[in-house]
Amino acid sequence: MSTQNIETDLQVVCLAGGVGGAKLAHGLAQIIPPENLTIIVNTGDDFVHCGLTICPDLDTVLYTLAAKANSVTGWGRVDESWQAMSAVRELGGPDWFNLGDLDLGLHLTRAHLLGQGQTLTHVTRHLCQQWGVDVTLLPMCDAPAPTTIISPDEHRYPFQEWFVKEKWQPVVQAVHLPDTARATPQVMQAIENSDVIIFAPSNPFVSLDPILNAYPVRSMITDLPQAVVAVSPIISGEAVKGPAAKLLQELGHESSAAGVARYFDDLLDGFVYDVQDADSPTAVSLTQLDLPLLCTDTMMLTSSDRARLAREVIDFVTSLL
Amino acid sequence: MSTQNIETDLQVVCLAGGVGGAKLAHGLAQIIPPENLTIIVNTGDDFVHCGLTICPDLDTVLYTLAAKANSVTGWGRVDESWQAMSAVRELGGPDWFNLGDLDLGLHLTRAHLLGQGQTLTHVTRHLCQQWGVDVTLLPMCDAPAPTTIISPDEHRYPFQEWFVKEKWQPVVQAVHLPDTARATPQVMQAIENSDVIIFAPSNPFVSLDPILNAYPVRSMITDLPQAVVAVSPIISGEAVKGPAAKLLQELGHESSAAGVARYFDDLLDGFVYDVQDADSPTAVSLTQLDLPLLCTDTMMLTSSDRARLAREVIDFVTSLL
Numbered sequence: 001m002s003t004q005n006i007e008t009d010l011q012v013v014c015l016a017g018g019v020g021g022a023k024l025a026h027g028l029a030q031i032i033p034p035e036n037l038t039i040i041v042n043t044g045d046d047f048v049h050c051g052l053t054i055c056p057d058l059d060t061v062l063y064t065l066a067a068k069a070n071s072v073t074g075w076g077r078v079d080e081s082w083q084a085m086s087a088v089r090e091l092g093g094p095d096w097f098n099l100g101d102l103d104l105g106l107h108l109t110r111a112h113l114l115g116q117g118q119t120l121t122h123v124t125r126h127l128c129q130q131w132g133v134d135v136t137l138l139p140m141c142d143a144p145a146p147t148t149i150i151s152p153d154e155h156r157y158p159f160q161e162w163f164v165k166e167k168w169q170p171v172v173q174a175v176h177l178p179d180t181a182r183a184t185p186q187v188m189q190a191i192e193n194s195d196v197i198i199f200a201p202s203n204p205f206v207s208l209d210p211i212l213n214a215y216p217v218r219s220m221i222t223d224l225p226q227a228v229v230a231v232s233p234i235i236s237g238e239a240v241k242g243p244a245a246k247l248l249q250e251l252g253h254e255s256s257a258a259g260v261a262r263y264f265d266d267l268l269d270g271f272v273y274d275v276q277d278a279d280s281p282t283a284v285s286l287t288q289l290d291l292p293l294l295c296t297d298t299m300m301l302t303s304s305d306r307a308r309l310a311r312e313v314i315d316f317v318t319s320l321l
Numbered sequence: 322m323s324t325q326n327i328e329t330d331l332q333v334v335c336l337a338g339g340v341g342g343a344k345l346a347h348g349l350a351q352i353i354p355p356e357n358l359t360i361i362v363n364t365g366d367d368f369v370h371c372g373l374t375i376c377p378d379l380d381t382v383l384y385t386l387a388a389k390a391n392s393v394t395g396w397g398r399v400d401e402s403w404q405a406m407s408a409v410r411e412l413g414g415p416d417w418f419n420l421g422d423l424d425l426g427l428h429l430t431r432a433h434l435l436g437q438g439q440t441l442t443h444v445t446r447h448l449c450q451q452w453g454v455d456v457t458l459l460p461m462c463d464a465p466a467p468t469t470i471i472s473p474d475e476h477r478y479p480f481q482e483w484f485v486k487e488k489w490q491p492v493v494q495a496v497h498l499p500d501t502a503r504a505t506p507q508v509m510q511a512i513e514n515s516d517v518i519i520f521a522p523s524n525p526f527v528s529l530d531p532i533l534n535a536y537p538v539r540s541m542i543t544d545l546p547q548a549v550v551a552v553s554p555i556i557s558g559e560a561v562k563g564p565a566a567k568l569l570q571e572l573g574h575e576s577s578a579a580g581v582a583r584y585f586d587d588l589l590d591g592f593v594y595d596v597q598d599a600d601s602p603t604a605v606s607l608t609q610l611d612l613p614l615l616c617t618d619t620m621m622l623t624s625s626d627r628a629r630l631a632r633e634v635i636d637f638v639t640s641l642l
Contacts, residue, residue, distance in 0.1 A: 051372045051432030083402050087426020091451045094433050101422040105408020108425075111372030112415050130412045 010036060010318065013194040013225075017042045017207020018057045019074040019241050020233050020300075021200035022064035024313075025135070027306030028198070029065055031314065034134035038190040040217075042202070043120070043139045044147035044177065044210030047160050049097055050088075052107040053114055056160070057207065058124060058139055059106065066131040074241055077102045096165040121184050138186050140214045145181035147210055150174040159206065168243040172250045175205045183214040191220045196317045199230035201298060203244045204263050205251065212267075221267055227320040229270035231298055231313060232257035236276050240299070258285035265289060270320050272313055274298040292320055331357060331639065334515040334546075338363045338528025339378045340395040340562050341554050341621075342521035343385035345634075346456070348627030349519070350386055352635065355455035359511040361538075363523070364441070364460045365468035365498065365531030368481050370418055371409075373428040374435060377481070378528065379445060379460055380427065387452040395562055398423045417486040442505050459507050461535045466502035468531055471495040480527065489564040493571045496526045504535040512541045517638045520551035522619060524565045525584050526572065533588075542588055548641040550591035552619055552634060553578035557597050561620070579606035586610060591641050593634055595619040613641055 012032055016025050016039050025039045042057045056075065063069035063077055070078045080100035089095045099107065106127065113123040119142040128137050149162040152173045162168060191197070202208055212218040221228060234257050239245045248255040253263055257273040262285075270292040277283055278295050286293055294316040300306045333353055337346050337360050346360045363378045377396065384390035384398055391399045401421035410416045420428070427448065434444040440463040449458050470483040473494045483489060504512075512518070523529055533539040542549060555578050560566045569576040574584055578594040583606075591613040598604055599616050607614055615637040621627045 048436070049433075050429035051374070051436060052429075053372070081402065081404050081422065083422035084405065084425040084429060087423045088430050089426075091427060091430040091448055093426070093430030099429070101402065101404035101425075102408045104405040104422075104425060105410075105414070106412060108371035108373075108405060108420070109409050109412040109414030112370075115369070115372060127412055 010195040010314070011038075011193050012036055012196055012198065012314070013038045013040060013190050014198045014200055015040050015202070015208055015211045016057070016061055016200040017202030018045075018060040021057065021202040021207065022061040022069065023300040023306050024198070024200040024231060024310060025061050026064050026303070027300065027308070027310030028314075029135045030303070030307040031310050034136075038136040038138060038194070040138050040140055040187055040190065040211055042207045042210050043141050044145055044206065045159050045163070046144065047146065047158060049160070050094065050099075052104075052111050053120075054097070054107060054160075055110070055120070055139065058137070059103070061137060062124070062127060062131070062133065065128075065133045065135065065137070068131070076100050097160060119184070121186050136190065138184065138190060140183060140187055140211045140217070141181055142184050143182065145178050145210065145214060147206055148176040149206075150176055163206075163243075168246065172247055175209065175247075175251070177210055177213040181210070181214040183217050187214070187217065188220065191217065191224060194225050195227075195321070197221055197225045197228045198313060198317065199228070199264065201231040201233040201240065203233060203239075203242060203247065204260055205247045206243075208264075218267075227269040227317050228267055229272060229294075229313065229317045229320070230260065230264050230268055231272040231309075232260050232274060234260055235274040235298065236280070237282075254285070256282040256285065258282040258289070261286055261289055261291060265291065270294065270316060272296065272298060272316065292316075331516045331635070332359075332514050333357055333517055333519065333635070334359045334361060334511050335519045335521055336361050336523070336529055336532045337378070337382055337521040338523030339366075339381040342378065342523040342528065343382040343390065344621040344627050345519070345521040345552060345631060346382050347385050347624070348621065348629070348631030349635075350456045351624070351628040352631050355457075359457040359459060359515070361459050361461055361508055361511065361532055363528045363531050364462050365466055365527065366480050366484070367465065368467065368479060370481070371415065371420075373425075373432050375418070375420075375428060375481075376431070376441070376460065379458070380424070382458060383445070383448060383452070383454065386449075386454045386456065386458070389452070397421050418481060440505070442507050457511065459505065459511060461504060461508055461532045461538070462502055463505050464503065466499050466531065466535060468527055469497040470527075471497055484527075484564075489567065493568055496530065496568075496572070498531055498534040502531070502535040504538050508535070508538065509541065512538065512545060515546050516548075516642070518542055518546045518549045519634060519638065520549070520585065522552040522554040522561065524554060524560075524563060524568065525581055526568045527564075529585075539588075548590040548638045549588055550593060550634065550638045550641070551581065551585050551589055552593040552630075553581050553595060555581055556595040556619065557601070558603075575606070577603040577606070579603040579610070582607055582610055582612060586612070591615065591637060593617065593619060593637065613637075
């Protein structure tokens with residue numbers, strides 16, 4: 001972690017999904033004192049697989065903050081091995097969801113602690129402490145709050161079956177989020193204490209919406225923080241990674257940065273979009289929204305890209321206060 | 322597997338625990354047509370660990386029959402790796418029970434199939450089929466039937482905590498087996514169809530007793546088979562492996578082959594003990610039991626040792642019919 005912390009007493013909360021969320025979280029962690037930064041992570045992707053509770057987004061953020069992420073795949077750990085999966089395959093077990101050997105060590109540890117009656121929040125804190133991750137990483141919910149993908153033929157896919165098993169190819173008619181999802185007390189307190197909230201460049205429908213849907217996150221974000229900004233996950237009409245552009249289109253939105261800004265418009269005080277869209281029709285669309293804008297390089301290829309973008313986003317949000 | 326099957330139409334059932342049971346099962350599998358051989362395995366050792374149902378004795382027998390066992394440790398697989406456990410340790414998870422990466426593949430597959438509602442019996446059959454193990458391998462129970470070790474200070478150890486975590490050092494005042502243990506229909510049918518029953522050289526108290534305790538195994542074995550023989554797990558007063566001698570002593574029995582024979586006396590029609598005890602006081606004790614005896618080399622160091630002992634045991638039991 002860089003020691004070039006910015007001069008801020010702002011309490012910053014970042015809502016994050018997987019890869020994009022992890023990268024911006026890592027950028028923020030480089031520039032904000034850990035006691036001032038909370039990352040609230042989507043758990044709508046979580047599922048029980050082969051007896052183990054798997055939390056793909058939490059793990060991607062944790063691995064990234066702990067410098068253990070596989071930057072090529074965007075999931076799992078670097079220097080991973082695959083012996084367990086080879087035995088699963090030998091034995092005709094389910095091999096559509098890859099579980100690396102090192103990754104399994106985390107899932108086993110989490111299963112053990114959950115089995116002792118600890119909450120997912122406490123388990124996540126324990127895992128962070130073991131690896132020296134000193135920012136606060138919070139699952140949005142302690143209880144399962146599974147996202148379901150509904151196709152036009154009314155098939156209901158548990159999220160990971162759509163995302164991984166079907167490689168997110170089935171057309172999406174609707175994303176179902178459970179009515180019963182409740183934010184944890186720690187999430188509510190973090191939002192209550194926050195000065196600014198940043199939506200990471202994560203999927204609006206399957207990463208950010210599940211967090212907003214965890215009652216009462218949406219209404220707290222509407223009412224409380226001094227400023228809320230989002231970073232577009234869409235550049236030149238395409239998602240940097242994953243199905244965000246496909247979902248925007250299939251759910252009837254414009255597949256562009258402007259489509260994202262319009263989708264979250266009632267929550268936002270500012271919006272960050274990529275310099276590649278600077279002179280595009282989407283930039284024109286964005287100026288029509290009456291929303292303060294920051295146009296900058298949002299691609300986070302390196303660790304210092306992440307820190308630079310984080311600093312620009314914090315400067316931008318500070319200017320809105 | 323050897324094709325030198327013995328000329329027998331006998332239906333043979335072998336009751337087995339871990340290592341000793343696995344070795345004799347492997348010997349029997351080499352000489353008996355698979356349709357004539359059923360191995361009933363102790364599941365009193367089974368436990369849920371890190372979210373996964375672990376069946377140590379079933380797995381040892383399966384790995385041995387599938388030629389995948391680690392013959393040095395007596396548990397787990399050969400050519401194993403330990404990446405997952407290294408991550409568990411990094412994360413402060415429970416590392417007292419070693420789970421190899423390949424071994425985990427089996428546990429994950431079993432957890433998946435149990436999670437689908439399959440019984441342990443069906444899961445075990447699936448695993449055998451995947452690896453071409455063609456003898457019938459049956460868990461004694463489908464539901465958990467956990468063995469508990471009680472020490473003189475009334476501490477109650479779940480079996481694996483005593484056996485692995487405490488390295489079976491705490492003194493044993495009593496072994497508790499659940500009143501509610503019920504044999505599976507497949508176990509009952511195998512015993513009903515059997516001509517002879519062989520007690521493998523397994524621990525009397527924590528491997529064989531749990532099987533006998535699974536209602537109505539003990540009464541069926543008393544009533545039905547034409548002959549029942551046991552192979553002593555004790556040679557020269559010592560267990561070949563594990564705590565059998567310690568348990569005999571602590572539970573008030575003679576720590577010898579004769580002590581084992583006397584313990585199972587009401588069930589047995591014959592007893593096999595090791596040639597190392599041929600001229601010992603235990604041999605004298607044994608002759609006082611009015612039980613047909615076979616004195617032979619019961620050490621099973623090699624695959625052909627196992628087949629030879631199996632053949633001698635079958636010849637012996639056949640002579641009793």
